[in-house]
Amino acid sequence: DAGVIQSPRHEVTEMGQEVTLRCKPISGHNSLFWYRQTMMRGLELLIYFNNNVPIDDSGMPEDRFSAKMPNASFSTLKIQPSEPRDSAVYFCASRSDGGSYEQYFGPGTRLTVT
Amino acid sequence: KQEVTQIPAALSVPEGENLVLNCSFTDSAIYNLQWFRQDPGKGLTSLLLIQSSQREQTSGRLNASLDKSSGRSTLYIAASQPGDSATYLCAVRTMNRDDKIIFGKGTRLHILP
Numbered sequence: 704d705a706g707v708i709q710s711p712r713h714e715v716t717e718m719g720q721e722v723t724l725r726c727k728p729i730s731g732h733n734s735l736f737w738y739r740q741t742m743m744r745g746l747e748l749l750i751y752f753n754n755n756v757p758i759d760d761s762g763m764p765e766d767r768f769s770a771k772m773p774n775a776s777f778s779t780l781k782i783q784p785s786e787p788r789d790s791a792v793y794f795c796a797s798r799s800d801g802g803s804y805e806q807y808f809g810p811g812t813r814l815t816v817t
Numbered sequence: 818k819q820e821v822t823q824i825p826a827a828l829s830v831p832e833g834e835n836l837v838l839n840c841s842f843t844d845s846a847i848y849n850l851q852w853f854r855q856d857p858g859k860g861l862t863s864l865l866l867i868q869s870s871q872r873e874q875t876s877g878r879l880n881a882s883l884d885k886s887s888g889r890s891t892l893y894i895a896a897s898q899p900g901d902s903a904t905y906l907c908a909v910r911t912m913n914r915d916d917k918i919i920f921g922k923g924t925r926l927h928i929l930p
Contacts, residue, residue, distance in 0.1 A: 746861075757918065794861070806863065
């Protein structure tokens with residue numbers, strides 16, 4: 704398996720633009736997580752899906768952030784409009800709830816909003 | 818509210834020494850605790866996962882222990898090598914209706930050649 708795949712790996716955009724981050728979880732995993740990592744706050748859970756259904760989005764900072772999981776093999780995290788304080792590394796992780804509950808992380812998307 | 822703390826934030830150790838990284842959590846109601854490694858500019862790699870019913874897990878030179886009642890976990894690295902240099906994070910899966918995964922901020926480990 705290729706592991707969790709994220710795209711793009713790097714994104715530089717101007718304030719006010721829409722940003723879409725993409726994630727393909729490991730095949731067969733039924734839980735998917737979006738995290739944000741910054742130096743100041745560390746790793747924060749934004750939202751997680753179970754069987755494509757959003758279970759907890761209490762970590763989503765504000766209405767500018769939205770996430771979807773239209774099917775078991777694809778998820779998006781969208782920021783509209785983007786702001787400089789959104790600059791961070793965004794990680795996607797997946798997990799099989801029928802096994803050890805171990806999370807597997809993607810390589811992350813480094814977002815810079817100027 | 819569950820809080821996960823890792824102290825120290827950074828650690829430098831000469832090559833070959835054994836070392837212990839610490840993780841503490843405030844709420845003992847957890848499903849499991851997981852240790853990760855993160856190299857600069859990279860994602861997280863899972864090292865060990867300890868279920869709440871377990872006391873320890875071992876993988877090669879790594880040994881992780883869990884004392885749920887005291888809210889502590891340690892990651893023991895034997896015979897450290899320069900390649901062990903990375904940031905080590907612990908995360909707990911909370912046993913409440915939120916079912917969240919809470920991360921510590923990590924310990925940045927540097928092994929001196």
